[in-house]
Amino acid sequence: MNTKMSEISANILSGKPIAEAIKTEVAKEVKQLEAEHGFRPALTVVRVGEDKASEVYVGSKVRTSKELGIISEQKHLPAETSQEELLEIVRELNLDNEIDGILVQLPLPKHIDENLILETIDPEKDVDGFHAMNVGFLSQGRDSLVPCTPAGVIEILKRSGIEIAGKHAVIVGRSNIVGKPMAQLLLQENATVTICHSRTRDLPEVTKLGDILVAAIGRAGFIRGEHIKPGAVVIDVGINNFSDSGAAPGMFGEDELENRLRTIEKRGATLVGDVNPKDAKEIAGSFTPVPGGVGLLTVAMLMKNTVKAAKMRRLKKI
């Protein structure tokens, strides 16, 4: 590493103040809807089986809803629930006039067709934005319910004063949940967009073109210094467990190494993104940390989507 590089320290784009600001705005809007229109938005989250991570995510979604005044309930169904039973529950929620948002937490048990379930959710109540109709609206640049994580990335960029228009945005990952909707949203913001994936040839050559680089890969610390254009804005969507204390000095800078090693020792692993934070700190202009970055925005954007769904369905406006 060259000494000059190591002196450069990127600006950290913390998700916390942005998520808090969005939640404050949502709580205010919920109060206003109740005062002016006599209803509070309502969200139902359906969870099937005992996936540990899902339990944590759903708990946080329901808890945050309640904090903001959104009426929220969790329907927790046993792992043996049949596809037909789950479809019936979704259909009932579709017909329930008091429910504004329906979220079926993924992954579902293997015997259930996830796409079939997602396509059965009323698009007007599809607060995850995964229904083909909402995906279509997004690709046409029409207003729609947009997937929460990429929508959160746009909020981070905008509220941090980062200009998107005219920039070259490179996304690594093409999933329906993150990569593809991320590309559509950045395109809507007038970025020039490139999408990379596992078959992209000479990845560093392509990612190095990115003024904005979004990593949504699912591999701990995969994006290294060689992938990052000096001064770029690096957005790390990844959430991975990292437990290799021997490799930790290559992953974390001296400022956080000790803390991270302590966490690995205590809990068996520490959370890292898809970007090597040590390299990002040295080469990027700014980057989102993990934890404490994009992850915090996902729930906040779900809250925002729930209010949006309620307003679109009940008041026919956004």
Ligand code: NDP
């Ligand atoms: P997927 O596994 O669905 O997609 C991963 C993508 O990365 C694929 O498009 C894949 O390419 C690409 N990829 C894999 N290996 C490589 C490689 N060697 N080179 C280039 N591209 C590669 O993951 P998700 O999109 O669902 O999630 C991505 C990450 O974001 C995960 O860490 C996940 O935990 C996290 N996440 C975080 C959220 C949050 O709230 N912050 C929400 C959702 C996800 P290909 O298509 O060719 O296989």
